[in-house]
Amino acid sequence: MKSLKDILYGVGLKAVTGTTAKLVNQICFDSRTVSIDDVFVAISGTQSNGHDYIGKAIASGANAIVCEQMPADLINEVTYLEVEDSKKALAIMASNFYENPSKNLKLIGVTGTNGKTTVSTLLYQLFKKAGFKVGLLSTIRIMVDEKEYDTKHTTPDALSINYYLSLMSEEGVEYCFMEASSHGIDQKRTEGLVFAGAIFTNLSHDHLDYHKTFADYRDAKKALFDYLPKTAFALSNMDDKNGLVMLQNTKARKFTYALKSYADYRAQILENQFSGQLLKIDNNELWTKLIGNFNAYNVLAIYATADLLGLDKIETLKLLSELENVSGRFQYYISKNRITAIVDYAHTPDALKNVLETISALRTGNENVITVVGCGGDRDKSKRPVMGHIATSLSNKVIFTSDNPRTEQPGVIISEMEAGVEPQNSAKVLAIENRKQAIKTACQLADAQDIILLAGKGHETYQETNGNRTDFDDFKIIKQALEDLKK
Structure with a gap:
């Protein structure tokens, strides 16, 4: 049990009805998980409004409610706390509830459109090796030193x-590397955290279904950098216009850091092949198994971060x-x-x-x-014709197929991708909705x-259709398909 007063420290309260001198069991923002003596935080989400479930939360035993608008009917035994932003309040309360753990380690946030997972994961691997x-905390997995946990979101709640x-x-962890998505930052999931540093990789077209404009x-x-303390470092890609x-x-x-511009950390690509690439960083040559210009940026960001955190440059x-x-x-996999x-x-x-370049x-x-590509359903539709244009411009053959169609019809998504194909490239295109069949055809x-x-x-390792996830692993499927080929 925790003191409600203590976990509210730093939360801007507009109004309070009832006492904060009480103990609470846990913090919940999903009314289905509420039990006796919990505090329920009513969040206005994109699909549902937590304020509609305050009554249900109280019926399940909540003894305190955090909300942006006071309910019309108040119950005497329940404490009601009105705040400006429930998402922000939840994040600060969560930090307080767990005794502000980000202060006990060096937390590094990685943000950008592409490269977040590679940079954060390889920083984890490098510091483990050191x-x-x-x-x-990444898209692929959550690691507490040696122990792995499943993850479903780029930035967890x-x-x-x-x-x-x-x-x-x-566990005595000294460093944590965390992907910070635009959704997570915008929804205040990173509020209350103390970052020792932040890395910006790049910015391009994505998530405009959520943010509406590129500026948003x-x-x-940018908000991740705006709230960094003076003691932190901010590392940014100078070759990106943002x-x-x-x-x-x-x-x-x-x-x-940059490959083309003047910067504190610079790299030069000397060789690039399927087995890896040779880079020159700080007048030292480095052979890395990571391929392509985009990975040269990732490697340089990792090198710079390690240096800023005090690792020896040659050891890095x-x-x-x-x-x-x-x-x-x-x-990649090369078949027989x-x-x-x-x-x-x-x-x-x-x-x-x-990738295609x-x-x-x-x-x-x-x-x-031969490129096999689709676009996710219930996501930014404006990028679909652009993806179709790029795929057909830079490939000899293209198969448009399903990605995670979610609640949309795969055929509709494919037709929206086809709208970006220039007439001279239309002969390159096949449309096969079934992704497994598309892979076999390729x-x-x-x-x-x-x-x-x-x-x-x-x-x-899944494909999501109408709320259901079925097993689907691109790498396993194409490896098997190539092994089964009789050529």
């Missing part, structure tokens, strides 16, 4: 974040050379028929363009590139030396 106890940070604190999307990312924007209002120490370069690629990020399959999470126009740079010129179309790109789902 001998530290490390935590990770505020209660989950602080719960895992508290586990890390108990950019500013959500790199300086991220640093405009931050109180943190400012640092930059050595450890970087040992790192393996992240699951579903330019993950000498067909190369690449699985990548590229689900934005910029990410798809980067990387493949193009690695080609000898005789191979065909394998049948491929000859020796050809390259198949499966874009969009990457590390995901």
Whole structure:
């Protein structure tokens, strides 16, 4: 049990009815999880409004309610706390409830459209190899040093974040690397956290179904830097036109990295091939297994972060050379028929363009590139024709298929992708709604030396249709399909 007064510390209260001198069992924002003596925080969500479930929460035993608007009927035994923003209040309360665990370790946030998972995951791996106890909060997994937990969101809810940070604190974790999505920042899930640093990777077209405008999307990312303390560092990609924007209002120490521009940390690509690439960083050559220009940026961001956190530069370069690629990020397999399959999470126009341009740079010129790609349902529709245009412009053959259609019809999504195909590229296109069949067809179309790109789902091991998730792993499916080929 925790003191309600204590967990409200730092929460701006507009009105209070009832006493705060009481104990609460836990904090809930889902009325279905409420039990005796819990505090229920009513959140105005995109699909439902928690204020509609205050009565249900009280009936389940809640003894305190946090809300943005007081209910018409108040119950004497219940404490009601009116706030300006329930999401912000929840995050601050969550930090207080778990005794502000982010203060006990060095928490580094990674934000941007692409590269968040690679940078945060490889920082986790590098610091583990350097001998530290490390935590990770990412799209793919949550790690409390050696122990792994499942994850469903890029940035977990505020209660989950602080719960895992508290586990890390108990385990003596020194560093935690955390993906900070625009949704998570905008929904105040990172409020109340104390960051030791933040990294900006890049910004391109994504999530405009949620943010509505690119400026809103950019500013959500920027908010992470705006609230950094003076003791933190802010590391930004100077080759991205929004790199300086991220640093405009931050109180943190400012640092930059780039391949093309003047910056505090710079790298040069000396060689690039399927087995990896040779980089020059700080006048030292580094061979890394991570492929492509976009990964050169990721490697440089990791190197800069390690330096800012005090690791020896030469030791960092050595450890970087040992790192393996992240699951579903330019993950490749070469079949016995000498067909190369690449699985990548590229689900934005910029990410798809980067991957296809990387493949193009690695080609000898005789191979065909066959791209299998779809777009997620119930997500930003404006990027669909752009994705269709990019795929057909940079590939020899393209199969439009399902990604995670969710509640939309796959055929409708595909037709919206086809709208971006220029007339001269229309002959390259096949449309196969069934993703497994699309993958098999790509394998049948491929000859020796050809390259198949499966874009969009990457590390995901499921396909979501009408609220149901079924097992689906791009890498396993294409590997089996290639092994079954009789060529």
